[in-house]
Amino acid sequence: MRFIISSLLIVAAALSGAAFFVSCTPEKTTAPVKRTEQERFANGEYMTRMAGCNDCHTAGYPEAGGNIPIEKWLTGSPLGWHGPWGTTYASNLRLLMSSMTEEEWIHLAKNTKWMPPMPWWILHDMKESDLADMHYFVKSLGPAGEPMPEYLPPNQTPEGPYIDFPSDKE
Numbered sequence: 480m481r482f483i484i485s486s487l488l489i490v491a492a493a494l495s496g497a498a499f500f501v502s503c504t505p506e507k508t509t510a511p512v513k514r515t516e517q518e519r520f521a522n523g524e525y526m527t528r529m530a531g532c533n534d535c536h537t538a539g540y541p542e543a544g545g546n547i548p549i550e551k552w553l554t555g556s557p558l559g560w561h562g563p564w565g566t567t568y569a570s571n572l573r574l575l576m577s578s579m580t581e582e583e584w585i586h587l588a589k590n591t592k593w594m595p596p597m598p599w600w601i602l603h604d605m606k607e608s609d610l611a612d613m614h615y616f617v618k619s620l621g622p623a624g625e626p627m628p629e630y631l632p633p634n635q636t637p638e639g640p641y642i643d644f645p646s647d648k649e
C-alpha cells in the first residue's frame with residue numbers, strides 16, 4: 480500500500496513537472512507565412528471567383544456562364560436592382576479598389592453594410608488575408624471601365640434596364 484501511494488506521488492510530481500514545462504515553453508509563433516506575388520494573385524482570383532463577386536459586378540457574367548476574360552472582371556454592371564430601398568448598381572470595383580490601399584480596403588470590407596442585393600456579410604466573414612489577396616489581385620489588374628450609374632432613391636424609376644424586387648408594400 481505504501482509502495483502504491485509513493486508511486487502515485489511520484490507520478491503526480493512527474494505530471495505537474497510536465498505541466499510546468501509545457502506552460503513555460505514559449506508560445507508557438509503564428510507569424511504569417513510569406514507568400515509569393517503569384518500565390519497572392521492566384522488566391523485573390525480564386526476568392527473573387529468563389530465568392531461570386533462577378534455574378535453582379537461583371538456585366539454579362541451569369542449569361543456567359545462565367546466565361547468572361549479576367550481583364551473585364553469587376554468593371555461593374557449597369558443593370559439596376561430596384562426595390563423598396565430604391566435602385567442600386569453593382570459598382571465598378573476596378574476603379575474603386577485600385578484607388579485604395581490594402582488597409583483601407585480591409586477596413587471598408589469589414590465595416591460596411593451596403594444596400595441589397597449586395598451580400599456585405601460575405602466580406603465581413605472573409606479572412607483578412609483573403610481580403611488582402613483580393614485587393615492585390617484587383618489592383619494588379621488595374622483600373623478599367625467606366626463608373627456605373629448613381630444610386631436612385633425609392634420614388635424614382637430608373638432609365639436603363641433594371642430588375643424589380645418584390646415588396647410587401649407594393
Ligand code: HEC
Nearest residue numbers: 530531532534535567568569570593594595596597598601
Ligand atoms: C447579388 C449581387 C451582388 C453580388 C453577388 C456582389 N455584389 Fe457588391 N454590390 C452589389 C450592389 C447592387 C452594390 C451597390 C450597393 C449600394 O449601393 O449600397 C454593391 C456594392 C459593392 C461595394 C461598394 C462599392 C462602392 O462603390 O462603394 C463593394 C466594395 C462590393 N459591392 C464588393 C463586392 C464583392 C467583393 C463581392 C464578392 C464577395 C460582391 N460585391 C458581390 C451587388 C452585388
